[in-house]
Amino acid sequence: MKVILAGSTGFIGRETLNQCxxxxxxxxxxxxxxxxxPAHDKLQVTLMKDFVSYSASVRENVKDAEACIWTIGLIPSTAFKDDDGATARRVSIEYTMLAAEAFEETCRKPFRFIYVSGAGAEQDQTKSLWVMGDYRRIRGLVESELLNFAKAHSDFTSYIVRPAMVISNEATLHSLFYRLGPSVRVDAISKFMVELAVKGDDKIVWENSEIK
Ligand SMILES: NC(=O)c1ccc[n+]([C@@H]2O[C@H](COP(=O)([O-])OP(=O)(O)OC[C@H]3O[C@@H](n4cnc5c(N)ncnc54)[C@H](OP(=O)(O)O)[C@@H]3O)[C@@H](O)[C@H]2O)c1
Incomplete structure (x- = not known):
């Protein structure tokens, strides 16, 4: 099968690409x-200037795909740094939903969209949150929009994957420290998402402990 991967230059995306x-x-x-x-027989890189418009040539490249793993996103420390969250909202909400729409219009059916959200994502936008509230609400909003989108399109399934801290495969000081708390190894989450893309599942939302 053909799979679309977004975010393949990132920490999680790089490992997901290897697993794919x-x-x-x-x-x-x-x-x-x-x-x-880097070139690979199975890999076709489609360069995008932004993730707002899907040209005819991009659509041609993805039209036979049956799943997408979406790992584009911002980490909490940088998401609200410069512009009060405008970039975070554009990258998190707009880019993700425009991709879902483009793939639903263009790709093979049934289609699976696997979204990397994060532990603590809050779909209830009215809830007051003590820690990383803006970030968790944006994540939750994307989740609800993807789930509503899937409800409106019977041949499109959205999967929500909520990792806590994602740690490297190597036993570095950093990864050993974070392993003490809620965490998942990058190879484990990547392998898990690739399996979801290939096989699908009846379960839609996956928490960190379930991914492990
Ligand atoms: N790492 C964790 O511990 C962790 C835990 C929970 C959830 N998550 C979530 O998982 C996702 C991936 O995390 P990560 O650690 O792999 O992050 P990362 O290493 O920073 O990678 C981010 C990816 O998103 C792309 N990206 C960022 N800003 C973009 C923009 N404005 N336009 C287009 N592409 C953009 C980057 O592409 P470029 O290379 O082109 O910049 C890169 O491929 C994020 O949503 C993150 O919040 C991560």
Whole structure:
């Protein structure tokens, strides 16, 4: 099967790309990226200036895909740094939903969209939150929009994956420290998302402990 991967230059996306390329059920990966990636027989890099418009040539590249793993996103420390969250909202909400719409219009059906959200995402936009409130609400809003989108399109399934801290495969001081709290190894979450893309599941929302 053909799988679309967004965010393949990032920490989680890089490992997810490796897992996709290794998986025999995946014959082709279309990486939507702002930057080029090392060549591989199974990989087709589709360079995107922004993630707002899906040109005819981009649609041509993704039209045979049956799933997307979406790992584009901002981490809490940078999301609200410069512009009071405008970039965070554009990248998190607008980019994700425009992609869902483009893939629903263009790709093979049934289609699976796997979204990397985060632990503590809050779908209830009225709830007051003590820690990282803006960030968790934006995540929750994307989740609800994706779930509503899937309700409105019977041949489109949105999966929500909520990791806590994602740690590297190597036993560095950093990863050993974070392993003490809620966390998941990057190879584990990546493998898990690739399996979801290939096989699907009746369960839609996956918490950190379930991913592990
Ligand atoms: N790492 C964790 O511990 C953790 C835990 C929970 C949830 N998450 C979530 O998982 C997702 C991926 O995390 P990560 O650690 O892999 O992050 P990362 O290493 O910072 O990678 C982010 C990816 O998003 C892309 N991106 C960022 N801003 C963009 C923009 N304005 N336009 C287009 N692409 C953009 C980057 O592309 P470029 O290379 O082109 O910049 C990169 O591919 C994020 O949503 C993050 O919040 C991460």
């Amino acid at each position: 390329l290794r998986n025999p059920a995946i014959t082709s990966v279309v990486a939507l990226s702002r930057r080029d990636l």
